[in-house]
Amino acid sequence: MTTHPNMGGVGAAESRACQTERSAVGCFLGSTGGRSTLETPWPELVRPSSQIGVSSWHALPYAVAQGTQPSWPGGSMMEQLQKLVVRYGDYRQKPVRFRPETWRSRLELHGAAHVLSIGVGCVNGPSGDRLISRGDLADLRDRVDDDPDGLRDLFVAVMIWGSGTTNGRGPRYTEAALSDTRMPAVLRTTRQAVRDGDLSRAYEQFALSGVRRSFFTKWFAAVDDRDATCERALILDDRVFRSLNALGWSSWKAAGTRRWPTRYAAYVSSVHGWASSLGVTADWLEWLLFHLNGRVGEP
Template identity: 80%
Template structure:
């Protein structure tokens, strides 16, 4: 696995993550009734494309996380920002799913308990505890990654969405085989541990390696053959 990843890292080592474009006008009606429309000021105004579009990047989430601390309203705002960042302009269902989550009475408790679990290093526990309307694994692991404020030496939470999974599967890696179980919380924690180990061996950061797998979206065969 490391040898395959090494070839991909060599090929894409100079690639950089770009900010995500979003349209505040699309989100505002879904957020305003929940007192969360102010989150749409995050990021910067886009200099190109349709007027009013803004750009958001991971650094914006880090700054919002540091400002939020463990304040319930701050955590809610961070969650909304994560949903915006994860949806961009390509996931038209994002605003609707975010509104569903904001309407779920479990939201404050789920954000608080999973925040505590993630920051305490219990990623499997956080996975078990997350249950909100409209939010599946692809997005709640984004929440885990955003809310994790531990030092870089820790196995910090990473995103596991369908695109990342597609790339891992194309490389022949199976989460349930690696974890020795089909229990999803354990499989997620195993994925995070493996990614940190691979990244350390490859001399890259775990979140960059996660982004690379997301970027490739399962299209690894061509790149591996070109590198052979």
């Protein structure tokens, strides 16, 4: 199977060595404020298979990540994912449109309005709109050192990219985070945890006003500059969640724990395992799940 271009992740040259072992447990993560309503258990769809040889379906994620084919109605999850990869193999993630003037007043108060020049101007649509891509985030990441203002600028760019023109709350939530006195320490420590390959620790450490899982996992993905052979951080937002649920996954049962940081790290490891088996990149597969938004069975 042809490997598709990496459209879901950071595109700059990678330099850091992998500093973490791969986890074989497969699961995904709910919202930070308790179990998400999107995370509906599907026990009737996930049952042990004689091919796996276990009595508890807690081991199913491990088997799927290793390429073993559990059985459930409609075929195994890997079979479903393979069909989706074939169907959407030519799809690519596009840059995100944003409106600088929507953000300007919120950012000027914190000396971060210059970030609004990121990306390129739109050739059509409302005057002043710009386009920002994950490649733009990678370029900015590679220019950022340990300077708090540089990390703040990268965080703002991530929030802009994650909000686009459809999330009207993005500027307000970003301002709330910028006003949080914990920001310098949180951005510094979570970036280091990601670089150390300790995604569970990064998840535990991230606490800023206005920023929850859908956005702080975007921060993790943006700052992860480890070697491409590592299991780099991935985004887990509600759209990815819907697709995983539609494929029959329940995070707390798959992980055997309700501990969110552990479930996020295991989600990342599982997607990397699935992507390797399917001949695609993990961040492209993450983006595909985002793109589908739960519509995994539609043509």
